[in-house]
Amino acid sequence: MKRLLSAAILSVATAIAAQAQDDPQTGGTLNLVVQPEPPTVMLGINRLGPVSYVGSKIYEGLVTFAPDMTPLPKLAKSWDISDDGLTYTFHLQEGVKWHDGEPFTSADVVYSFGEYLPEAFSRTRGVMDRVEEISAPDDRTVVFKLKEPYAAFMIIFDSTGGTIVPKHIYEGTDIFKNPANETPIGTGPFKFDEWSKGRYIHLVRNDEYWQDGRPYLDELYFHIIPDANSRAIAFEQGQVDVLRGGDVENIEVNRLGDMEGVDVTTDGWEFYDPLAIINVNTRHEPLDNPKVRQAISYALDREFMIDAVFGGFGKPAYGPMTERTPYYDPEVLTDYSFDMEKAKALMEESGVEAEGGVYATLDLMPLPYGETWQRHGEYIRQQLKEIGIETNVVSVDVAGWVERTTTGKFDITTNFTYLLGDPAMGVGQTYRSNNQLNRGTAANVDGYENPKVDDLFAEGARTLDPGKRQEIYSEAQKIISADAPVIWSHQMEYPTVYRSKIHDLITTAPGLNEGFADVWIEQ
Amino acid sequence: MAQVRFLLIRLVKAIMVLLAVTVLSFGLIRAAPGDPATVMAGEQGAVDPEFLERVRERYGLDRPIHEQLFTYVAGVAMLDFGDSYQHNRPVMELIAERLPATLLLTLTAFALALIGGLLMGVTAARHVGKWPDALITVAALLFFALPLFWVGLMAILLFSVQLGWLPAFGMSTIGVNMSPIERALDVAKHLILPASTLGLLYLATYTRMTRASVLEVMDLEFVRTARAKGLGERRIWRRHILKNALLPIITLASLQAGHLVGGAVLTETVFSWPGIGRLAFDALLQRDYNLLLATFIIASAFVVFFNLVADLIYSLADPRIEVAS
Numbered sequence: 001m002k003r004l005l006s007a008a009i010l011s012v013a014t015a016i017a018a019q020a021q022d023d024p025q026t027g028g029t030l031n032l033v034v035q036p037e038p039p040t041v042m043l044g045i046n047r048l049g050p051v052s053y054v055g056s057k058i059y060e061g062l063v064t065f066a067p068d069m070t071p072l073p074k075l076a077k078s079w080d081i082s083d084d085g086l087t088y089t090f091h092l093q094e095g096v097k098w099h100d101g102e103p104f105t106s107a108d109v110v111y112s113f114g115e116y117l118p119e120a121f122s123r124t125r126g127v128m129d130r131v132e133e134i135s136a137p138d139d140r141t142v143v144f145k146l147k148e149p150y151a152a153f154m155i156i157f158d159s160t161g162g163t164i165v166p167k168h169i170y171e172g173t174d175i176f177k178n179p180a181n182e183t184p185i186g187t188g189p190f191k192f193d194e195w196s197k198g199r200y201i202h203l204v205r206n207d208e209y210w211q212d213g214r215p216y217l218d219e220l221y222f223h224i225i226p227d228a229n230s231r232a233i234a235f236e237q238g239q240v241d242v243l244r245g246g247d248v249e250n251i252e253v254n255r256l257g258d259m260e261g262v263d264v265t266t267d268g269w270e271f272y273d274p275l276a277i278i279n280v281n282t283r284h285e286p287l288d289n290p291k292v293r294q295a296i297s298y299a300l301d302r303e304f305m306i307d308a309v310f311g312g313f314g315k316p317a318y319g320p321m322t323e324r325t326p327y328y329d330p331e332v333l334t335d336y337s338f339d340m341e342k343a344k345a346l347m348e349e350s351g352v353e354a355e356g357g358v359y360a361t362l363d364l365m366p367l368p369y370g371e372t373w374q375r376h377g378e379y380i381r382q383q384l385k386e387i388g389i390e391t392n393v394v395s396v397d398v399a400g401w402v403e404r405t406t407t408g409k410f411d412i413t414t415n416f417t418y419l420l421g422d423p424a425m426g427v428g429q430t431y432r433s434n435n436q437l438n439r440g441t442a443a444n445v446d447g448y449e450n451p452k453v454d455d456l457f458a459e460g461a462r463t464l465d466p467g468k469r470q471e472i473y474s475e476a477q478k479i480i481s482a483d484a485p486v487i488w489s490h491q492m493e494y495p496t497v498y499r500s501k502i503h504d505l506i507t508t509a510p511g512l513n514e515g516f517a518d519v520w521i522e523q
Numbered sequence: 524m525a526q527v528r529f530l531l532i533r534l535v536k537a538i539m540v541l542l543a544v545t546v547l548s549f550g551l552i553r554a555a556p557g558d559p560a561t562v563m564a565g566e567q568g569a570v571d572p573e574f575l576e577r578v579r580e581r582y583g584l585d586r587p588i589h590e591q592l593f594t595y596v597a598g599v600a601m602l603d604f605g606d607s608y609q610h611n612r613p614v615m616e617l618i619a620e621r622l623p624a625t626l627l628l629t630l631t632a633f634a635l636a637l638i639g640g641l642l643m644g645v646t647a648a649r650h651v652g653k654w655p656d657a658l659i660t661v662a663a664l665l666f667f668a669l670p671l672f673w674v675g676l677m678a679i680l681l682f683s684v685q686l687g688w689l690p691a692f693g694m695s696t697i698g699v700n701m702s703p704i705e706r707a708l709d710v711a712k713h714l715i716l717p718a719s720t721l722g723l724l725y726l727a728t729y730t731r732m733t734r735a736s737v738l739e740v741m742d743l744e745f746v747r748t749a750r751a752k753g754l755g756e757r758r759i760w761r762r763h764i765l766k767n768a769l770l771p772i773i774t775l776a777s778l779q780a781g782h783l784v785g786g787a788v789l790t791e792t793v794f795s796w797p798g799i800g801r802l803a804f805d806a807l808l809q810r811d812y813n814l815l816l817a818t819f820i821i822a823s824a825f826v827v828f829f830n831l832v833a834d835l836i837y838s839l840a841d842p843r844i845e846v847a848s
Contacts (some may be wrong), residue, residue: 198796198802226795226801230793233692403562
């Protein structure tokens with residue numbers, strides 16, 4: 001009986017403790033790292049990674065996305081889409097105020113999408129070109145009328161693509177030089193407090209946030225620590241609580257993740273969906289030959305590369321999408337599992353003549369984003385040598401790399417693209433023949449031209465039925481995977497290292513670029 | 524009168540040097556591949572050619588290069604260094620924000636190095652060929668050869684991580700209310716590791732330079748004459764050896780003055796010190812022409828200015844050097 005009683009008491013105590021752990025607690029400071037130091041935190045005019053990280057706490061979009069890319073309410077509490085897919089009606093939250101106390105209304109949304117964002121951001125302008133009219137029938141309703149159906153339309157409404165900015169501050173001003181950019185005013189759960197240049201950015205709780213009881217945290221510090229080793233030390237010493245992917249080298253992640261009271265997750269990248277690729281300039285010989293490109297793809301031992309170079313974070317990719325991308329179809333992809341014999345045989349079949357066992361000597365330009373990518377480049381170089389392709393490694397800085405990549409002045413370069421939650425948004429841009437040079441690093445810089453693929457992407461973008469879209473994108477994946485206009489390296493996984501006492505840090509597809517209204521710290 | 528004329532001539536020369544620096548740096552940075560528009564394009568992933576054109580137009584990068592140069596030089600002459608492309612703010616504001624932190628770090632390091640270097644150099648020279656000389660020479664060589672970032676990291680591991688004596692990064696403790704005295708002590712505590720790390724490199728240079736210079740002067744005839752005259756050893760050292768040995772050190776110090784405002788990228792990076800070096804480095808990566816050029820020009824102006832000061836100090840250190848000549 002006594003044993004039974006103590007067991008009962010123990011189970012009640014455990015239940016209470018578990019309950020206590022599940023109930024969000026209010027208060028506390030979250031110490032984060034932002035690197036490199038952003039030039040601004042005004043999310044409307046700049047969408048660099050660090051700007052999005054900080055700015056997404058201050059500014060909001062109409063919606064955000066669940067990990068499976070289902071839209072979730074943000075500044076819009078609900079929305080209706082007409083059956084013909086041409087009219088999107090958003091119903092806005094009640095009682096939302098800007099950080100300066102002014103009320104947030106539909107006029108802010110119309111201004112943001114009608115004037116501000118098309119001026120500031122290419123991607124949003126591209127999507128807004130498809131819109132015939134934006135109107136606000138009343139203070140709480142916004143209607144977008146499209147010229148033709150666009151299946152990925154909702155994607156533009158997250159906080160980074162569809163940042164809602166205050167009309168009363170920006171209308172009629174030079175949005176890039178408006179002094180208010182220094183003291184950003186948003187609707188988000190945190191307000192801008194102070195930016196000590198070179199040291200930290202301090203955000204404080206927005207007490208008048210529209211969602212009752214949120215945010216839970218009192219304040220956020222984004223520490224500016226330029227050196228990766230110093231960032232690791234700061235985490236070890238408890239000065240920062242969260243490290244984003246890329247803050248420290250992946251090898252360090254495994255070490256830090258083994259510390260007590262520390263967790264690691266690769267969640268929260270479903271929206272950006274990064275895919276590492278090797279661009280091959282199909283305008284240059286012998287890369288214009290599909291057999292040569294296929295040979296390169298077979299020559300890569302992706303499993304080994306992910307383990308040895310990327311610290312085990314990542315999954316092999318054999319086609320233009322990752323397993324996170326909607327409409328991904330692994331069945332139709334060519335299986336480019338490592339097969340050196342096949343790679344060599346394809347080089348022989350290609351019809352390219354070899355001189356002294358060398359088929360070609362090409363320039364290889366690794367992505368200048370730190371050590372890991374240099375090693376990635378070295379691995380590729382070594383594998384290419386095995387199949388008779390010699391390479392000269394070209395070292396450039398980021399600006400030089402962008403210049404050469406986007407203007408087609410390269411043979412082979414490593415790169416990564418964000419697939420952005422829908423094939424009509426982030427996938428097609430890398431393969432469509434009308435999107436080649438001077439259109440950014442995620443464009444079709446390889447010069448791939450296939451009318452069938454163009455048609456499929458155009459059709460996929462305007463088709464609304466998910467079943468039909470699946471057929472279209474399966475066919476596109478099959479053709480592209482076989483043609484290998486790009487060599488897919490791997491589905492990238494960015495590890496977030498954080499202290500276990502932090503709860504609900506990553507719950508949505510944009511991950512750490514979410515507003516942090518729900519994040520709480522176990523005291 | 525001769526001094527005024529000398530100063531005027533030097534001033535004209537200084538302006539010409541600065542003009543040359545401005546034109547050269549302008550040309551150099553424009554020669555690097557990529558411009559601010561391409562960097563922004565890279566950051567956005569997807570852009571259209573129209574966007575690139577508008578960015579270039581916004582910053583005047585679409586105009587002929589000689590026109591851009593002329594506008595820039597005319598601006599600099601009026602002390603207007605333009606706006607930063609990335610920050611959309613006047614570059615002078617950005618530099619002014621970082622200057623105090625940089626000066627605090629570099630001046631402390633510089634002072635430590637100069638005083639330490641003179642003491643160690645003289646000590647080595649006085650005991651030339653004996654163990655203190657060997658010890659100091661080897662230490663100086665080691666300090667000179669060790670990469671700064673490595674020394675910095677080792678110092679952090681030892682003094683912050685292992686011993687817990689000193690903070691590992693930053694310029695002060697964040698998020699704590701302190702009295703001005705407490706704040707000053709807090710900054711001083713944060714300053715110790717970065718200033719000593721940066722100082723080590725300069726220390727090595729001054730030690731070696733002082734040792735060599737003192738050894739050279741010690742053998743000169745006027746020192747022998749002073750001894751023959753029966754002057755006291757202290758007086759010989761102070762009046763004859765040290766004073767004459769100082770000249771090359773003044774030259775070196777004036778040349779290194781540019782580093783004072785140019786910042787110290789590696790030290791600032793390792794210790795998260797909020798200085799100009801890091802700002803300039805990021806500006807280079809982002810092709811933020813105006814910001815980068817302004818840091819070049821201001822650092823050059825410091826070098827030119829301190830060289831002028833050095834010329835004046837020469838005449839004090841060695842009366843045989845006349846400013847007018």
